[in-house]
Amino acid sequence: MFSAIKTLHQGVDVCINNAGLARPEPLLSGKTEGWRTMLDVNVMAMSICTREAYQSMKERNIDDGHIININSMNGHSVAPQSVVHFYSATKYAVTALTEGLRQELREAKTHIRATCISPGLVETGFAFKLHDSDPERAAATYESIRCLKAEDMANAVLYVLSAPPHVQIGDIQMRPTEQLS
Structure with missing residues (x-):
């Protein structure tokens, strides 16, 4: 992928790591x-x-x-649902890795910035993959509150990228106003 980017566009100036995956795999089973x-x-x-x-x-x-890492509010707190506990652990890792990256970039004496954007519930297909055996439960997840939209995430990225060069935005935590945790 990076070879193709180099060929087509000379290289990367902004990287948005947006891949995320959850499986209903509790810690005990x-x-x-x-x-x-x-x-x-x-x-x-x-x-x-x-x-x-x-x-x-x-x-x-x-x-x-x-470098912007799209994280999750699950990278800052553990929800009381066993099916997401391991997922939360991976997202806590994203939180730690983003801060570690920020520190390494400072040690390298560069002005490249690292930011974590941690959304709560965003209306995507995420819940359908997490609850693939129960599509009604997944649909109910998105119907229970007014969720964040993809546009909200795009606006957060634009906000981060529009910050002046001397401003380091470490983490944006955002969730729907109706979301409890």
């Missing part, structure tokens, strides 16, 4: 395969893309790039 899949997508893929984006910026002397 979850399947190892489901846990590995969540780790691979939510932690490893994000880390690999971050490394490759940084290398692309470094090769081209980009000193004002930005």
